[in-house]
Amino acid sequence: MSTDIIQVLPDKSNRLDLCNQIETIFFQTSSVQHFPSEQARMIFKDRWLTPYLSAATTEFYSLWVAMEESRIVGYLTGHSNTLRFRADHEHISLSLFADLHDDFPAHLHINMAPHQQGKGVGASLIQAYLKELQSKKIGGVHLVTGPKARNTSFYRRQGFSTECIRTSGSVDLLFMGQKLD
């Protein structure tokens, strides 16, 4: 079955349906699987997903999906100006690496549905986003993950070669950056 990589622009007619499918994958793949309350679940979603789905009307937000027929099997959310993003959505994974955002201004989040992982589709989503950033003359992009996460080898293969580990409380976070031409 062929997989299409599609940019979801703000005026896409079935955007609401697509956002609901993205939310399903977000919770399937989230590092947190059990929430003490529905409110805690919503706070988590509003931190990591909602800004990218609801505010995608500006030039800074990006939303890419991988589709098989009419089903989303993975998505990538991004913002091309992390300094600006932080003005409304501050979080430790951003503030901890604030000094690196001039060199790597854009950031991204990516998740593939569980049955779709390891098939090479995540790489296509990343490459589509990198091309979009290059066309906008953005000089660099980054993401934050855990230093022991399995996905680090994936990001290294996609060209995220600048690495920086910092600690917040008892948690180690890994910044992975890539300069763009």
Ligand SMILES: CC(C)(COP(=O)(O)OP(=O)(O)OC[C@H]1O[C@@H](n2cnc3c(N)ncnc32)[C@H](O)[C@@H]1OP(=O)(O)O)[C@@H](O)C(=O)NCCC(=O)NCCS
């Ligand atoms: C990380 C991820 C986006 C990569 O997309 P993909 O299409 O699976 O990746 P590819 O098939 O191109 O490459 C395979 C690599 O993906 C990563 N990967 C595959 N399955 C994974 C999983 N369940 N969890 C974490 N990373 C995984 C590994 O680095 C793997 O390389 P390896 O086999 O050498 O370990 C996708 O696997 C995923 O969504 N994983 C779970 C959630 C996650 O880690 N999201 C990123 C949060 S920062």
